[in-house]
Amino acid sequence: MPWPHLPDDFRETHRSVWVDPPPSLYDPVRGHGVYHEYLDELVHAASLGFDGVCVNEHHQNAYGLMPSPNLMASILARETENAKIVVMGNSVALYNPPTRIAEEFAMLDVLSGGRLVAGFPVGTPMDTTYCYGETPATLRDKYREGVELILRAWQAEEAFAFNGKYTQLRYVNPWPRPIQKPYPPVWIPGGGSVETWEWCIDNDFLYAYLSYFGYESGKRVMDGFWETADQKGVDRNPYRAGFLQFVGVADSDAQAEELYAEHALYFYNRCLHLFPGFANPPGYTSLETMKRGIIGQVQAAAQIRDPNLTWKDIVDRGYVVAGSPSTVVDRLLEIVDNLNVGHLMVLLQFGSMGREATMGNSERFAADVLPKLRDHFGDWEDKWWPAG
Amino acid sequence: MAGRVIRVGSGPPLVWLHNAGGVTELDPVVLALADQGYEVIAPVCPGFDSLDEIDDIRDVHDLALWYDDLFTDLGLDGASVVAHSFGGMIAAELAAHVPHRVGRLVLAAPVGLWRDDEPMADMFPAFPLEIQDLLWADPSKAVLPPPPARTDIEGVDDPLLAMFLQMTTGMTAVGKFMWPIPDKGLRRRLHRVTAPTLIAWGAKDKLIPASYADDFVAAIPNARAELLDDAGHMVVLERLDDFISLVAGFLKE
Numbered sequence: 001m002p003w004p005h006l007p008d009d010f011r012e013t014h015r016s017v018w019v020d021p022p023p024s025l026y027d028p029v030r031g032h033g034v035y036h037e038y039l040d041e042l043v044h045a046a047s048l049g050f051d052g053v054c055v056n057e058h059h060q061n062a063y064g065l066m067p068s069p070n071l072m073a074s075i076l077a078r079e080t081e082n083a084k085i086v087v088m089g090n091s092v093a094l095y096n097p098p099t100r101i102a103e104e105f106a107m108l109d110v111l112s113g114g115r116l117v118a119g120f121p122v123g124t125p126m127d128t129t130y131c132y133g134e135t136p137a138t139l140r141d142k143y144r145e146g147v148e149l150i151l152r153a154w155q156a157e158e159a160f161a162f163n164g165k166y167t168q169l170r171y172v173n174p175w176p177r178p179i180q181k182p183y184p185p186v187w188i189p190g191g192g193s194v195e196t197w198e199w200c201i202d203n204d205f206l207y208a209y210l211s212y213f214g215y216e217s218g219k220r221v222m223d224g225f226w227e228t229a230d231q232k233g234v235d236r237n238p239y240r241a242g243f244l245q246f247v248g249v250a251d252s253d254a255q256a257e258e259l260y261a262e263h264a265l266y267f268y269n270r271c272l273h274l275f276p277g278f279a280n281p282p283g284y285t286s287l288e289t290m291k292r293g294i295i296g297q298v299q300a301a302a303q304i305r306d307p308n309l310t311w312k313d314i315v316d317r318g319y320v321v322a323g324s325p326s327t328v329v330d331r332l333l334e335i336v337d338n339l340n341v342g343h344l345m346v347l348l349q350f351g352s353m354g355r356e357a358t359m360g361n362s363e364r365f366a367a368d369v370l371p372k373l374r375d376h377f378g379d380w381e382d383k384w385w386p387a388g
Numbered sequence: 389m390a391g392r393v394i395r396v397g398s399g400p401p402l403v404w405l406h407n408a409g410g411v412t413e414l415d416p417v418v419l420a421l422a423d424q425g426y427e428v429i430a431p432v433c434p435g436f437d438s439l440d441e442i443d444d445i446r447d448v449h450d451l452a453l454w455y456d457d458l459f460t461d462l463g464l465d466g467a468s469v470v471a472h473s474f475g476g477m478i479a480a481e482l483a484a485h486v487p488h489r490v491g492r493l494v495l496a497a498p499v500g501l502w503r504d505d506e507p508m509a510d511m512f513p514a515f516p517l518e519i520q521d522l523l524w525a526d527p528s529k530a531v532l533p534p535p536p537a538r539t540d541i542e543g544v545d546d547p548l549l550a551m552f553l554q555m556t557t558g559m560t561a562v563g564k565f566m567w568p569i570p571d572k573g574l575r576r577r578l579h580r581v582t583a584p585t586l587i588a589w590g591a592k593d594k595l596i597p598a599s600y601a602d603d604f605v606a607a608i609p610n611a612r613a614e615l616l617d618d619a620g621h622m623v624v625l626e627r628l629d630d631f632i633s634l635v636a637g638f639l640k641e
Contacts, residue, residue, distance in 0.1 A: 129567070130513070130568075133568040133569075135563060135568075136567065137439070137442070137560050137563055137564035137567075138564065277515075277517075281513075281563065282512065282556045282559035282560045283559070283560030283563050283564070287439070287556070287557065290549075290552075290553060291543060291544055291549075291553070
């Protein structure tokens, strides 16, 4: 949900899209229209038959305008009927107490009639440590404790006391409770942290890799996840995993460039224009992960800062899958097979893309691409998706 | 009680509490203090060798008491303590929490206070690439002490990566007690310090403005400040000889 009105010289005149961009670049009157445009696009996608619609949480930036995804999700819960509401998600360490999430997610599950997917990200370093002041050294520990508290709160049959390291509550007893039992599917967006793979496998959480840099960067991460599954003797059910991909569908590969190049370049050149100093506060990435040399998403963003990036680069490197329906289908099947992911999240709006182009992209995808993907892993049972 | 303690020289004990860069036997400040006829005792701050050490050192109070326990183990009471930057915050907290531990106190550009009108710079986004610009009055004259030796980074062959990992470990530990603003209530406690105290500051400190020296002098009952010209936050290295003379003179008063 990017702010689409950053100035042309944003890169040259500002150091970062995140944490400390001047608020004067945001215009709340235009912002009114922007929010409703994005909501219209999500409701439109739901009406086209997409399985779900996703919202996420970011702070103090022009790249994602949803400090509270739950506000948006509550609108979607009411304005859609069948599409699942995927909140990707609430950065647990930022909620005090974390039972606030147990409450709001339960509200969303009840409002939507049991259509919620509960996403629990750690949150980017910018959001958590620089915008919200969380200590990097304890962020993940606090996050884990918060997730544990939320899941326990959803299942407990009576009020209980919680004496945690980061949260102390004498009476935990959230009302309402979710429709889905024992709780909604839990999705964990990860950036390639070794510890997160094990945690997801051990707890049967879905692991999602949210990549802006194509599936080749995702390959190393998903391979690590599946190797962890093997080591722990767990099946390679593709529905254990999710992956995010920019997609632009057009009549032809050439038309895709006409329709989408400007907006993709806006995204990569302005929305990801990140001050590298904010990308990796000491302690955010574990030593184990650093040793393995897996570069987090935001570090990758900070490192690309390539002023000469072209549409051809973006497509060739797989950052965006774009072209005719057959090009897109071939490419996406190659991706989901290579990564073994059963849940594909497609970003059909990116950068400065407006309502018409976004809805056109969604319609083409729903008509010409989605039917060829939907049953691709039909032999497996999807236990990470709302049943209702 | 775990923890590695570096000892250099012989004579009356003098405790050195290191900055966010860590400490080794080859640290120029440690060697210069030892040359003054002291046994320099330099504990490695918990977390710098392994982050597991600070799992249950959750805040500055726990940290101050960890040092109190360490001083007990080392038989130190009424000790002379010299400390720099982050180490200065620890020394000030120890002297405020358990005043009798510290006999004489030298704080060089200590962390631990905050002023809205002159906020200290944020060193964390500057780490690692731009940190030297913040630390030195003239970064082109930066003299880096040897990085703390780590031998337990398994599976890391690349010496640069190993160095980065050990520096990151130290910075992570420092961040645990400084994030996001290193004001954890020290100003409310400094009145408890009984040790005669010398505050030393580089006049050109870009990380913590030298005006913070006045705040420490105002808050500590028996304190005075010395500003050193042509020095930044790394005043202890940028003006090594003069700093050591100041310390030696002060400890003999």
